[in-house]
Amino acid sequence: xxxxxxxxxxxxxxxxxxxxxxxxxxxxxxxxxxxxxxxxxxxxxxxxxxxxxxxxxxxxxxxxxxxxxxxxxxxxxxxxxxxxxxxxxxxxxxxxxxxxxxxxxxxxxxxxxxxxxxxxxxxxxxxxxxxxxxxxxxxxxxxxxxxxxxxxxxxxxxxxxxxxxxxxxxxxxxxxxxxxxxxxxxxxxxxxxxxxxxxxxxxxxxxxxxxxxxxxxxxxxxxxxxxxxxxxxxxxxxxxxxxxxxxxxxxxxxxxxxxxxxxxxxxxxxxxx
Amino acid sequence: xxxxxxxxxxxxxxxxxxxxxxxxxxxxxxxxxxxxxxxxxxxxxxxxxxxxxxxxxxxxxxxxxxxxxxxxxxxxxxxxxxxxxxxxxxxxxxxxxxxxxxxxxxxxxxxxxxxxxxxxxxxxxxxxxxxxxxxxxxxxxxxxxxxxxxxxxxxxxxxxxxxxxxxxxxxxxxxxxxxxxxxxxxxxxxxxxxxxxxxxxxxxxxxxxxxxxxxxxxxxxxxxxxxxxxxxxxxxxxxxxxxxxxxxxxxxxxxxxxxxxxxxxxxxxxxxxxxxxxxxxxxxxxxxxxxxxxxxxxxxxxxxxxxxxxxxxxxxxxxxxxx
Numbered sequence: 001x002x003x004x005x006x007x008x009x010x011x012x013x014x015x016x017x018x019x020x021x022x023x024x025x026x027x028x029x030x031x032x033x034x035x036x037x038x039x040x041x042x043x044x045x046x047x048x049x050x051x052x053x054x055x056x057x058x059x060x061x062x063x064x065x066x067x068x069x070x071x072x073x074x075x076x077x078x079x080x081x082x083x084x085x086x087x088x089x090x091x092x093x094x095x096x097x098x099x100x101x102x103x104x105x106x107x108x109x110x111x112x113x114x115x116x117x118x119x120x121x122x123x124x125x126x127x128x129x130x131x132x133x134x135x136x137x138x139x140x141x142x143x144x145x146x147x148x149x150x151x152x153x154x155x156x157x158x159x160x161x162x163x164x165x166x167x168x169x170x171x172x173x174x175x176x177x178x179x180x181x182x183x184x185x186x187x188x189x190x191x192x193x194x195x196x197x198x199x200x201x202x203x204x205x206x207x208x209x210x211x212x213x214x215x216x217x218x219x220x221x222x223x224x225x226x227x228x229x230x231x232x233x234x235x236x237x238x239x240x241x242x243x244x245x246x247x248x249x250x251x252x253x254x255x256x257x258x259x260x261x262x263x264x265x266x267x268x269x270x271x272x273x
Numbered sequence: 274x275x276x277x278x279x280x281x282x283x284x285x286x287x288x289x290x291x292x293x294x295x296x297x298x299x300x301x302x303x304x305x306x307x308x309x310x311x312x313x314x315x316x317x318x319x320x321x322x323x324x325x326x327x328x329x330x331x332x333x334x335x336x337x338x339x340x341x342x343x344x345x346x347x348x349x350x351x352x353x354x355x356x357x358x359x360x361x362x363x364x365x366x367x368x369x370x371x372x373x374x375x376x377x378x379x380x381x382x383x384x385x386x387x388x389x390x391x392x393x394x395x396x397x398x399x400x401x402x403x404x405x406x407x408x409x410x411x412x413x414x415x416x417x418x419x420x421x422x423x424x425x426x427x428x429x430x431x432x433x434x435x436x437x438x439x440x441x442x443x444x445x446x447x448x449x450x451x452x453x454x455x456x457x458x459x460x461x462x463x464x465x466x467x468x469x470x471x472x473x474x475x476x477x478x479x480x481x482x483x484x485x486x487x488x489x490x491x492x493x494x495x496x497x498x499x500x501x502x503x504x505x506x507x508x509x510x511x512x513x514x515x516x517x518x519x520x521x522x523x524x525x526x527x528x529x530x531x532x533x534x535x536x537x538x539x540x541x542x543x544x545x546x547x548x549x550x551x552x553x554x555x556x557x558x559x560x561x562x563x564x565x566x567x568x569x570x571x572x573x574x575x576x577x578x579x580x581x582x583x584x585x586x587x588x589x590x591x592x593x594x595x596x
Contacts, residue, residue: 097369104334106360108355108356
C-alpha cells in the first residue's frame with residue numbers, strides 16, 4: 001500500500017537530529033552576532049570579571065596564578081555566556097512565538113534546547129582556549145594536568161547551566177526582567193562556588209551544603225584538571241585528578257538530573273497570557 | 274487493491290479540559306467530538322470565538338493530548354508518535370512568530386534545514402510572493418507578509434496534511450485570493466487540508482466539507498451545499514394594508530411599523546411558496562413591496578448556530594477563563 005518513509009532508519013533519524021540541531025545553532029549564532037547587547041554581555045563579561053577579581057588570586061604565583069585565572073574565566077563564562085545569555089535567549093524565542101512554531105514542527109524539544117545552547121557552549125570553549133593562550137604568553141602557561149577532564153567539565157557545566165537557564169526563563173516575563181530573575185542563581189552559584197573565597201572558611205555544615213551548589217563542583221573539577229590542586233590544597237597527579245574528581249562529577253551529574261526536572265516543571269514554550 | 278485508504282484524521286469521543294488544579298474550576302473547551310477526514314479533502318472548521326476550534330486543532334496537531342478520547346492522524350497517535358507524524362504535516366498556527374533580526378531568506382533556509390523533505394526555500398518564497406522581500410529583516414515585514422511567511426514555512430516540508438488555523442487573518446483581499454490559490458493548488462496535488470477560519474466566504478470557496486463548532490461540540494457537519502440546504506430560505510416583502518396571506522408551507526411573521534407591514538416567511542419550499550404568493554398577489558391585484566426571496570446562505574446557517582445557547586446543561590456555571 002503506501003510507503004512509510006521513516007520506518008526503521010535509526011541512522012537517518014540521528015542524522016536528521018544533528019542536522020536540525022546544527023541549523024538551530026547556526027541561526028542562534030547569527031542572532032547573537034546581530035544583537036550587540038547580548039553579544040557584549042556574553043563575550044565580554046567573563047574576561048571583565050576575571051580582570052576585576054584578579055587581585056584575589058595574587059597570593060598564588062606562576063603556574064598556579066595563571067591556572068587560577070583560567071578557572072575563574074571558565075566559571076564566569078558558565079554564568080554569563082551560558083546561564084544569563086541562554087535565559088534571555090529562551091525568553092526572547094518564547095515571546096516572539098518562535099518556540100511555539102518549532103514545537104509544532106519536526107524539530108523535537110530536546111533538539112531545540114540543545115540547538116539554542118550550541119553558540120554559548122562554543123563561545124565558552126573558544127574563550128577558554130583564547131584565555132589559555134593569553135595566560136601562556138603573559139604569565140606562565142597553566143599546568144593543564146588533565147585536559148580531558150577540563151573538556152568534560154566545561155561540557156557538563158554548560159549543560160547544567162543551560163538547563164538552569166531554560167528553567168529560569170519560566171519565571172522571566174521579558175528579556176529585560178532576566179536581569180532580576182537570574183540574580184538568585186548567579187549570586188548563590190558564584191558566592192558559594194569556592195571561587196571568590198575558600199569554602200573552608202564557612203562553618204562545616206554550610207561548607208558541605210555549598211559544595212552541593214551547581215558551580216562549586218565545576219570550580220573544584222577545574223582546579224583539579226587545570227592546576228592539579230585538590231579541594232584540600234594538595235597537589236595531585238593525572239590519575240588522582242580522576243579519582244578526586246568523582247565526587248564533584250557526581251554532584252554535577254545530579255544537577256543535570258535536577259535540570260531536566262526543572263525544565264519540565266518550569267520552562268514555558270508559550271508566552272504568558 | 275481493494276482496501277480503501279485509512280482516513281487521514283480519525284477522532285472519537287475527544288474531550289479537552291483546562292485547569293482544574295489548585296482550586297480553579299476546570300474549563301472543558303472540547304466536549305465530545307467525533308470527526309473523520311479523508312485523504313485529499315479540504316475540511317473547514319468553523320465556529321464562534323471560544324467555540325473550541327483552536328483547542329481541537331491543537332489536539333489534531335499533536336500539541337496537546339485530549340483528556341478523553343482517541344485521536345489518529347495519518348494512522349498514528351499525534352502526541353506519542355509525533356516523530357512519525359510531524360515529518361508529514363505542516364502547520365500554520367493561529368499565532369506564531371519569528372526572530373525579527375533574521376532576514377526572510379535566512380529564516381526560510383534555516384527552516385528548510387530542519388525538515389526531512391524540504392522544497393527549495395526560494396521556490397516556496399516565490400509561491401507566496403515574498404521573493405522581492407527575501408533580503409529584508411523580518412522585523413520590517415507587514416502583518417500580511419508575516420502571515421505569508423508562516424504559510425511558506427508550513428508548506429515547505431511537502432506535507433501530506435496541512436493544518437491552517439486562521440491562515441488569512443490580517444491579509445488584504447488580494448493576498449487572501451493568492452493564499453486561496455496556493456491552498457487549492459496543494460489540494461489539487463492531493464494534500465489534505467484542515468482549515469479554521471472566521472471568513473465564511475473562505476470556507477465556502479475552499480471547503481469540500483465543513484463542520485461548525487459551538488460550545489465545544491460539532492453541531493453541524495457536511496458539504497457547504499448540505500449545510501445550507503438544512504436552513505430555511507426566506508421571503509420578505511412589505512404591504513401597506515393589513516391582509517390575510519394565502520396558506521404557505523413556511524412560517525409567517527408580520528411586523529407593523531409606520532404604516533407598513535413587513536412580512537417575512539421562513540420556508541423550506543421556497544419555489545412553491547413563492548409561486549403561491551405571486552399568484553395570490555396577481556389575483557388580488559396587490560403589489561408586494563421590496564420583495565426579496567433568497568436561499569439560505571452559509572452565513573445564515575452560521576448565525577443560527579452561533580445564536581443558540583450552549584446546550585450542555587451539565588456545566589451550567591462554566592466560564593471561559595484565560596488559560
